[in-house]
Amino acid sequence: MTVESRKGGLLGGEEGSRDMFPVGMRVLAVDDDPTCLKILDNLLRYCKYHVTTTNQAVMALKMLREKRDEFDLVISDVNMPDMDGFKLLELVGLEMDIPVIMLSAHSDYELVKKGVTHGAVDYLNKPVRVEELKNIWQHVVRRKKIEPKDQNKSSSGDRAHSGTGEVGQGASVGTNSDLNGKVNRKRSDHDEEEDDEGEENGRENEDSSSQKKPRVVWSVDLHRKFVAAVNQLGLEKAVPKKILDLMNVEGLTRENVASHLQVGHPFLVLVNISYNIGPFLFLGHNIVIFLEEDFLPKYRLYLKRIHNAASQQANLVAALGSKDPSYMRYGSPDGYGDFRGLTGPGRLSATSLSSYPPGGMLGRLNTPAGLGFRGISSTGLLQPTHSHNSGGSAHFMGHLQSQGAINPSSTLFQGIPSTLEVNQLQPQSKVVGAVRELNVVDPMALRVSNKITDPLMAASSSSNNSLSIVSSNHLLLQNNRIKPSVQVGPLHSQPVDLGPSSSGFIDQSRCNDSWHGGTAQNSKFSSINNHMPLSEPLNNFQLPPNGNFSSTTSHVRDSQIDFSSPSAVSGVLDDSRRGVPCQGGLISNNNSTVQNVSSYGQGFGAMNSLIPASGFVGQKVHHQETAFCSRSSDAPLIGQSNSAVVPANIPQSKGEISSLDSNTRSSENYLSDQTKTHDDFFQSPFEPLDELMNAMIKREHNDGSLLDGDLGFDPYPLGSCI
Amino acid sequence: MDQRNQFHRQVALMRQSLFDQGYIDEQFVQLEELQDDTNPNFVEEVVTLYYRDSARLIVSIEQALDKSPLDFNKLDSLMHQFKGSSSSIGARKVKAECTQFREYCKAENGEGCMRTFQQMKKEYATLKKRLEAYFQLARQAGPSQAASRPK
Numbered sequence: 001m002t003v004e005s006r007k008g009g010l011l012g013g014e015e016g017s018r019d020m021f022p023v024g025m026r027v028l029a030v031d032d033d034p035t036c037l038k039i040l041d042n043l044l045r046y047c048k049y050h051v052t053t054t055n056q057a058v059m060a061l062k063m064l065r066e067k068r069d070e071f072d073l074v075i076s077d078v079n080m081p082d083m084d085g086f087k088l089l090e091l092v093g094l095e096m097d098i099p100v101i102m103l104s105a106h107s108d109y110e111l112v113k114k115g116v117t118h119g120a121v122d123y124l125n126k127p128v129r130v131e132e133l134k135n136i137w138q139h140v141v142r143r144k145k146i147e148p149k150d151q152n153k154s155s156s157g158d159r160a161h162s163g164t165g166e167v168g169q170g171a172s173v174g175t176n177s178d179l180n181g182k183v184n185r186k187r188s189d190h191d192e193e194e195d196d197e198g199e200e201n202g203r204e205n206e207d208s209s210s211q212k213k214p215r216v217v218w219s220v221d222l223h224r225k226f227v228a229a230v231n232q233l234g235l236e237k238a239v240p241k242k243i244l245d246l247m248n249v250e251g252l253t254r255e256n257v258a259s260h261l262q263v264g265h266p267f268l269v270l271v272n273i274s275y276n277i278g279p280f281l282f283l284g285h286n287i288v289i290f291l292e293e294d295f296l297p298k299y300r301l302y303l304k305r306i307h308n309a310a311s312q313q314a315n316l317v318a319a320l321g322s323k324d325p326s327y328m329r330y331g332s333p334d335g336y337g338d339f340r341g342l343t344g345p346g347r348l349s350a351t352s353l354s355s356y357p358p359g360g361m362l363g364r365l366n367t368p369a370g371l372g373f374r375g376i377s378s379t380g381l382l383q384p385t386h387s388h389n390s391g392g393s394a395h396f397m398g399h400l401q402s403q404g405a406i407n408p409s410s411t412l413f414q415g416i417p418s419t420l421e422v423n424q425l426q427p428q429s430k431v432v433g434a435v436r437e438l439n440v441v442d443p444m445a446l447r448v449s450n451k452i453t454d455p456l457m458a459a460s461s462s463s464n465n466s467l468s469i470v471s472s473n474h475l476l477l478q479n480n481r482i483k484p485s486v487q488v489g490p491l492h493s494q495p496v497d498l499g500p501s502s503s504g505f506i507d508q509s510r511c512n513d514s515w516h517g518g519t520a521q522n523s524k525f526s527s528i529n530n531h532m533p534l535s536e537p538l539n540n541f542q543l544p545p546n547g548n549f550s551s552t553t554s555h556v557r558d559s560q561i562d563f564s565s566p567s568a569v570s571g572v573l574d575d576s577r578r579g580v581p582c583q584g585g586l587i588s589n590n591n592s593t594v595q596n597v598s599s600y601g602q603g604f605g606a607m608n609s610l611i612p613a614s615g616f617v618g619q620k621v622h623h624q625e626t627a628f629c630s631r632s633s634d635a636p637l638i639g640q641s642n643s644a645v646v647p648a649n650i651p652q653s654k655g656e657i658s659s660l661d662s663n664t665r666s667s668e669n670y671l672s673d674q675t676k677t678h679d680d681f682f683q684s685p686f687e688p689l690d691e692l693m694n695a696m697i698k699r700e701h702n703d704g705s706l707l708d709g710d711l712g713f714d715p716y717p718l719g720s721c722i
Numbered sequence: 723m724d725q726r727n728q729f730h731r732q733v734a735l736m737r738q739s740l741f742d743q744g745y746i747d748e749q750f751v752q753l754e755e756l757q758d759d760t761n762p763n764f765v766e767e768v769v770t771l772y773y774r775d776s777a778r779l780i781v782s783i784e785q786a787l788d789k790s791p792l793d794f795n796k797l798d799s800l801m802h803q804f805k806g807s808s809s810s811i812g813a814r815k816v817k818a819e820c821t822q823f824r825e826y827c828k829a830e831n832g833e834g835c836m837r838t839f840q841q842m843k844k845e846y847a848t849l850k851k852r853l854e855a856y857f858q859l860a861r862q863a864g865p866s867q868a869a870s871r872p873k
Binding site for chain 2: 032033034035038042043046079104105106126127128130
């Protein structure tokens with residue numbers, strides 16, 4: 001099974017052997033039992049992998065941290081004396097986004113489930129058989145594939161391979177399906193979406209077979225139509241078929257719409273756009289959601305699925321920081337939805353989410369007014385291609401759903417809630433602080449409430465606060481553990497302080513609406529938000545020219561959020577003020593939201609090394625302005641967050657943050673300039689971060705351009721974003 | 723030659739009986755597959771390592787069993803690891819006892835745990851003897867033989 005394709009750096013490509021993937025795949029094996037370790041070592045070598053072993057989890061982490069790029073896969077025992085295997089799993093997932101396979105002598109359902117929910121790509125039972133190990137490479141490929149790379153599809157039944165992957169795979173597949181399905185706003189759509197999900201999954205899993213339909217690029221216009229159709233139908237009734245009919249677009253298939261719909265799931269949006277770094281979920285460039293610890297693993301899991309772009313590193317960790325359900329107030333006056341329903345630590349209970357008028361948040365997402373997130377992921381932002389990613393998100397969402405927390409119909413966050421238990425993120429205040437500190441030109445920055453958890457929720461629930469995480473950018477940057485209590489404040493067009501008015505996130509007027517339930521107006525935002533928010537933040541991230549982001553960006557890449565749709569979104573946002581804070585992307589009020597969105601896209605793009613964000617950015621440039629503003633501020637955050645990806649490594653993050661600071665600075669520069677220069681920003685969808693930065697800088701000069709709503713950018717190749 | 727063949731046959735027989743009597747399972751075969759010219763004594767090395775390492779585990783379990791009241795979680799955890807390594811080398815009977823032990827732990831049946839543990843130790847010791855004899859013979863017979871496996 002030599003997959004010739006050089007998986008984008010999957011194997012580093014430095015060595016010739018890498019070309020013969022999976023031969024030479026670099027595996028890190030961790031097991032405190034010497035017998036098992038020796039056997040595992042030999043088994044892996046037998047499979048022609050390049051093996052490194054250690055019997056200490058701590059050492060393993062150290063190695064991974066130091067040589068992040070030197071490992072493709074980690075296999076770890078569950079029971080280890082120095083560290084719980086699940087913990088290691090989480091940390092690795094958060095920090096490095098390398099696939100981790102769990103090993104255990106016990107295969108209890110609960111344990112396996114725990115492994116899966118903590119992000120393991122597979123769960124093997126001891127004794128391990130060589131047949132199982134022969135297939136583990138698929139996890140690496142799968143992960144890479146999620147990135148918008150044109151890799152050969154290792155359709156060799158990756159999914160189907162199960163020897164080993166039964167548990168994980170099944171779970172993941174199932175999850176994906178669930179996510180996709182569940183993500184759908186309406187359960188009724190579930191069935192309908194199933195097929196799509198399958199496609200999504202297929203796409204996500206890179207099954208070549210699933211690549212049957214040509215990818216639809218959700219341009220701004222297309223997305224706008226989509227959003228309009230959804231709005232018209234109402235979230236509840238927005239089934240792909242009807243949407244398709246309403247859209248009346250030639251050549252568009254139901255599947256396209258369906259996948260877009262899924263993607264558009266608020267959460268998806270959120271997820272798609274965002275990438276997470278550690279516990280921070282960067283939704284868009286300005287939105288950073290700090291995920292609670294508990295949530296994080298799950299979220300990560302989801303995120304990974306959803307958006308590869310975010311890269312292995314920065315899974316968007318929705319930093320739903322607080323466990324305080326109160327955070328779920330996205331729709332609150334702050335523009336956050338009111339997720340009172342949030343239960344549990346930072347969890348967004350599905351119910352709470354569902355409290356949001358389905359049409360509202362989620363629905364809104366798709367609709368312009370909808371939560372930015374929605375738009376982000378699906379609407380336009382995410383290209384169908386991204387559906388994988390989106391699907392990923394969808395998956396995520398779906399998964400969330402399955403977790404019981406997510407209501408399909410609920411807004412974006414619906415899905416999130418349950419899983420979003422951002423328990424981990426402790427330093428929510430940091431996030432908040434981070435946000436505040438950012439002196440975004442346009443306070444698009446979302447209000448970063450202390451509890452990020454809400455942000456996510458809020459984002460979803462609330463209006464366009466595309467995840468108030470916007471500020472998250474800042475937030476994240478600031479602290480690993482910043483709990484994104486970022487409140488997605490309404491994205492006021494006016495440069496409100498980072499707080500509530502934060503850019504675009506939540507357009508107060510709109511956002512609230514949108515968040516809450518999506519009033520129509522939110523639709524504007526939401527759509528925009530949907531698109532952008534995520535993208536934007538990412539852009540911000542991207543901006544930091546420093547390489548720091550590159551890592552994250554790579555993530556972002558995965559989350560090729562269909563920024564392209566931003567244009568659609570932006571359009572929506574247009575109605576509102578453009579001034580909406582740049583904060584990323586959260587969909588600034590109408591205009592601003594758009595901007596935000598765009599900025600998001602940008603940010604997002606930035607985040608993604610793919611830079612697709614730029615594409616995104618381009619979409620709705622006009623939003624950019626505000627978004628940009630926030631973005632720039634966000635960017636720093638993002639940058640930081642990127643570095644802070646590893647939430648677990650606070651120290652690291654600190655270091656990273658400092659490094660980010662430099663980025664931040666640069667991004668800040670951008671930020672100030674950005675506000676207007678979204679256009680530029682988005683121009684280059686896939687520019688490398690540096691280019692993005694440049695773009696951002698340029699953008700500054702293009703103040704006005706953004707507002708006109710014509711993104712001026714080429715549709716953001718969402719695919720790249722995600 | 724004949725002597726060698728004789729040895730080989732004996733080794734094969736011994737090996738087969740280990741399987742037939744349920745002392746080892748297909749996992750052992752996996753280990754054998756990993757053995758080759760570059761790794762000629764792999765199986766024996768692993769088994770040796772297993773016995774060395776598991777000895778301390780057994781001591782730990784014994785100590786835990788001596789405590790009162792019994793900490794079933796700890797026992798379970800210890801046994802978990804023991805089971806892992808035992809199953810990795812294909813120690814079938816030992817593994818079965820480990821599984822049983824775990825059941826008793828879950829049921830918090832201290833008596834059952836102790837009984838099972840004693841049984842497990844017996845199997846463990848028996849297997850050790852059998853494998854040692856097997857390896858010894860295999861070494862005598864020649865490396866190629868040791869690497870052969872039954873069909």
